[in-house]
Amino acid sequence: MQARIGDLAALLGGELIGDPEHTVVRLGTLERAEADTVSFLSNPRYQAQLATTRAGCVIVSAAMREAAAARVAAIVVADPYLAYARLSQWWAARLRERPAAGIHPSAVVEEGAIVAPGASIGALAFVGAGAVVEAGAIVSAQAHVGEGAFVGEGTVLKPRAMLAFGCRIGARGIVHGGAVIGADGFGFAPEAGRWTKIEQLGAVRLGDDVEIGANTCIDRGALDDTVVDDGVKIDNLVQIAHNVRIGAHTAFAGCSAVAGSTRIGRHCTIGGAANIVGHLEICDGVHISAATLVTASIRKPGHYTGVFPCDDHASWEKNAATLKNLHSLRERLRALEKKTS
Amino acid sequence: MQARIGDLAALLGGELIGDPEHTVVRLGTLERAEADTVSFLSNPRYQAQLATTRAGCVIVSAAMREAAAARVAAIVVADPYLAYARLSQWWAARLRERPAAGIHPSAVVEEGAIVAPGASIGALAFVGAGAVVEAGAIVSAQAHVGEGAFVGEGTVLKPRAMLAFGCRIGARGIVHGGAVIGADGFGFAPEAGRWTKIEQLGAVRLGDDVEIGANTCIDRGALDDTVVDDGVKIDNLVQIAHNVRIGAHTAFAGCSAVAGSTRIGRHCTIGGAANIVGHLEICDGVHISAATLVTASIRKPGHYTGVFPCDDHASWEKNAATLKNLHSLRERLRALEKKTS
Amino acid sequence: MQARIGDLAALLGGELIGDPEHTVVRLGTLERAEADTVSFLSNPRYQAQLATTRAGCVIVSAAMREAAAARVAAIVVADPYLAYARLSQWWAARLRERPAAGIHPSAVVEEGAIVAPGASIGALAFVGAGAVVEAGAIVSAQAHVGEGAFVGEGTVLKPRAMLAFGCRIGARGIVHGGAVIGADGFGFAPEAGRWTKIEQLGAVRLGDDVEIGANTCIDRGALDDTVVDDGVKIDNLVQIAHNVRIGAHTAFAGCSAVAGSTRIGRHCTIGGAANIVGHLEICDGVHISAATLVTASIRKPGHYTGVFPCDDHASWEKNAATLKNLHSLRERLRALEKKTS
CATH class of the missing domain: 2.160.10.10 (Hexapeptide repeat proteins)
Structure with missing residues (x-):
């Protein structure tokens, strides 16, 4: 299965920067993309990968337009994560056969x-x-x-x-x-x-x-x-x-x-x-x-929220032991406050 | 499927207040009951519903006898929750067909x-x-x-x-x-x-x-x-x-x-x-x-019991951070106690 | 199914103490073993059972050699738990039939x-x-x-x-x-x-x-x-x-x-x-x-680790209530420290 990135841009209602005839055969992560892959950037955690990805086309937001265009073809959309979701559906519909009625x-x-x-x-x-x-x-x-x-x-x-x-x-x-x-x-x-x-x-x-x-x-x-x-x-x-x-x-x-x-x-x-x-x-x-x-x-x-924070076991053990006497700790503090007031 | 409430009272070994010929077709909650429904009150949390329910018959304990009788037909039993359990079994046996041997x-x-x-x-x-x-x-x-x-x-x-x-x-x-x-x-x-x-x-x-x-x-x-x-x-x-x-x-x-x-x-x-x-x-x-x-x-x-109490996230965060140093808090308290003794 | 303990010792590469012709028909716990059972001791928690077990043969480490030999036949191996694992596999392969191809x-x-x-x-x-x-x-x-x-x-x-x-x-x-x-x-x-x-x-x-x-x-x-x-x-x-x-x-x-x-x-x-x-x-x-x-x-x-320690419910309740104000407790302690410094 292959797709022209011009067609994908049209599908997603995005602006294409790059050659519409370029074809991709996979939807993939920035990290593992090749020239035949369309990828996307939505989680800022992965922004650094934009500089190194080999993806043939990257779906990005307007804020990332320049960073993306500098390197690879790009499709600029309002919400890259949503565009990725839509593209995943489009792709799955083509990859997976519906069972016979x-x-x-x-x-x-x-x-x-x-x-x-x-x-x-x-x-x-x-x-x-x-x-x-x-x-x-x-x-x-x-x-x-x-x-x-x-x-x-x-x-x-x-x-x-x-x-x-x-x-x-x-x-x-x-x-x-x-x-x-x-x-x-x-x-x-x-x-x-x-x-x-x-x-x-x-x-x-x-x-x-x-x-x-x-x-x-x-x-x-x-x-x-x-x-x-x-x-x-x-x-x-x-x-x-x-x-x-x-x-x-x-x-x-x-x-x-x-x-x-x-x-x-x-x-x-x-x-x-x-x-x-x-x-x-x-x-x-x-x-x-x-x-x-x-x-x-x-x-x-x-x-x-209500969660006991995770710690190295020894630290946890000391704090947990103290916690079992927390109420008496409060009483002692109260007594001290009285004494020094 | 329908049942005379007189028969239900006999089944449950309860005292009937009301017309034994009244028939019901469902076992239901007080909240959603209609005149054709037999309901029950066991959880005090729902006691207020006794005043407003439309149930044709309510199974209650002796303590609720008057409140129930004032409004609808009632069956008074020692344990309304247990009576409800028994009635649910009686009802299910009639509603659901056993698979063929x-x-x-x-x-x-x-x-x-x-x-x-x-x-x-x-x-x-x-x-x-x-x-x-x-x-x-x-x-x-x-x-x-x-x-x-x-x-x-x-x-x-x-x-x-x-x-x-x-x-x-x-x-x-x-x-x-x-x-x-x-x-x-x-x-x-x-x-x-x-x-x-x-x-x-x-x-x-x-x-x-x-x-x-x-x-x-x-x-x-x-x-x-x-x-x-x-x-x-x-x-x-x-x-x-x-x-x-x-x-x-x-x-x-x-x-x-x-x-x-x-x-x-x-x-x-x-x-x-x-x-x-x-x-x-x-x-x-x-x-x-x-x-x-x-x-x-x-x-x-x-x-x-041993559960971290749930709180709004910001409050939890502050308390959890302190908890990670609880043991040193105790040491500081101990030092203060010494100092002021 | 039965096995000579001499054969089991050879299978496990262990040293046999006792009669190699003794036969066992089960692999079992020390607690429930009989003379026809081969058992093992690995968890020190169960060491006391070595004195009372009726097992016909016990797999033990070198440290337990004398305690084991005093009582029953024994197979001494470097790692009794691993030996038990291997023996369980040997046993299962004989007990359970493979489904037909x-x-x-x-x-x-x-x-x-x-x-x-x-x-x-x-x-x-x-x-x-x-x-x-x-x-x-x-x-x-x-x-x-x-x-x-x-x-x-x-x-x-x-x-x-x-x-x-x-x-x-x-x-x-x-x-x-x-x-x-x-x-x-x-x-x-x-x-x-x-x-x-x-x-x-x-x-x-x-x-x-x-x-x-x-x-x-x-x-x-x-x-x-x-x-x-x-x-x-x-x-x-x-x-x-x-x-x-x-x-x-x-x-x-x-x-x-x-x-x-x-x-x-x-x-x-x-x-x-x-x-x-x-x-x-x-x-x-x-x-x-x-x-x-x-x-x-x-x-x-x-x-x-990060777990709230389990306690009787009343104690937990008091400590948990204090925990919801732990941060303010710290602030009060800090104030006291300042005051008395």
Whole structure:
């Protein structure tokens, strides 16, 4: 596959500096680019690489115009990172073949399931009775669509992804391998030292343009549904417990988790391995740092953190030991203050 | 499906206040209930909703009798949460069809496996040679029962659950999708800068009434088995390492983990994302808070915590910076105390 | 299966003290051993068990020679733990049957895939077009090898393991159930409050002798590949993000995670539930404690930690409350120092 950089500039709505006939065959990083590579600069951290890259064409912002033009062909755009995203989509669409429409002979599609024309059901996939797979949707090899589940138009369940019975995902979504949408929420009533199961009668509803990472779990609701709004992006190994509601365009990094019945607003970002306990309200526009535990509702947009700083082990050990007596340290300080006042 | 509230009161052994002929068609939350809904109040956090709910019938404790009776029909029970659990089971049994007994034609059941009459082996499921699936057990679509594994009476492996070769689960258990019971424990001997694998010769033994969450892992033992006793409930994405032993009726919330050879007592609760290092003993009746790391054995029942409190990022940053010098702060305080004594 | 201890001593290159004709039928722990068991002592924590074990033969170091010989037959070796590892391999090879070579009739192997003679493709497994499975490799039941993927000689994909399209694993590797190698990295460009997907055009390359735990995720690179070097061992439920590079013989304990583009050196160990943020450099020989968050590059080998110490809840609460004002505590101390100087 090859592309003229003049065509790429047109595609991205950018200004081309250089020969439009120059062709590239790859999209790559500045560091590893060759003359046949189109690359981009968005993270200032990598700016020094602009001077040394061998890339045949670099996508840059206006501020970088001169630095880029001095060396290689360039495409100047308002937002190079966004231009890179668009170009990656253009490239992927050309590099990767769409699976054929239709139902693979080894798949099991139960009676009463509706698979729209143009949808694709892969090898060894399962589609349960009463399920609906809309036009252009792809249920990949070994994926699972439970009884009565719904897969919206153009949504892709990657190999080994699972949408349990009665759950829904809207249009243009992606569910990666091993994700489990719709296992039971974790609910038990204590009864004389034992746990009595609370059957989870709700389901999971995912909006449009939602992406769910590999081996992520989103549990079905106890009574009402667990709800994930449009445009939410969830990374790998994330746990979303029952009855959680997540507002539109919020993103969860890998290994984060939200306990039951918590409501999270729109346009939030939850850092990797961050945890939010149950029954809280997190307003719109909240950003939680990696590995932070949130134990109280947050009603003001902003950036929140709670992490013990990493140190060499010996230093940590001394500080941690002192921390276990921090309260008495405060008392001693208070006593001194009194004494010297 | 509909139910007379008089019948529900009888089922729950509760006292009915109101018309026994009133019928309901759903079990729901106070907040979203309508006249055709039976609801319940157990968490005092939601008590205010009793005044505004439209529920046709509310299950309450004696203390709430008057507040409930003033408004809607009520069923008064000793423990409304437990009554809700029982009612959820009654409802689920009526709402959800049991899969048909027998072996789906697309399943692979190897020679020498024993599938009891009345057990169900779903589409594209695998049951290895020498495995036993007892009466009433369900191996759902795309689930996996390895060679020589054992699935007890009435136990359900949900779609895509996996019980590896030689592992056992007792009666009335549930294993959710993506759970891996019986992968190798993580054991290597260092040898000149490389890792030499220690083959894991043990297995996993799960007792009766055990529930295992989606994408949870329980590793097989190195020599002896990893053992999970009766009534243990484990949420999603939990890691139980090799040779761990977990006492009866202990519960693990999502994303928690226990490292190798640790023994945990009965009736413990391990909070979400909590971690317990290896080779420890945790006695009965221990409760670990979410996101806490346990690094020493615990020999006294109680509640244990270790979490950096979450704060706005700027405040956290200042406190964290000071924390890195906490030990020297203590030294300075000590010096001051000397000086002023 | 049984073994003469004289033969085991020869196998391990150790010195036998006792009757070479004595036979054992199991490899077991000191604690649970009987006369028919060969056991070992390596962890000094278990040394007291040497006096009470019923094991028919114990593998020990020279320092333990007399203690061992006084009681039972012994094999004296330089490194008992390594000897145990080797013996576990010897034992496993005899206990567990290799699956038959060839392609199970229920497997789906697409046209253009190359399965070497002697490789084994299990029941309900999928091998995509253009994939290569080398000699002696095992793709177990329900496992997945995507289009154009490569499985090296003798490598085992356990049941339900997944190697996505275009990804590679070298020779003698093991991928446990539920692991997802090659899902999309988590990359989006913000665009007017929404997330625009960055297609992940790279793949994952795993070296030789790599082991990947159950339900672990290793994401494909955005442009270049995500790379894991020879001899790396990764436990369960670990997240390795896109474009990470991991040096040879590094080990990750369960539930740990590395964010995008971080480079980790050789011979590192990452503790359970430890997290390393993105775009860092970690040099060779770094050891990170369990549950520690690493937020800056580490350029000096050593042991690093950052964990809030666990305490009884009431003590923690008092210390944590003080911690939220630690910075002002420092200011007060400073003021006092001034005052009394």
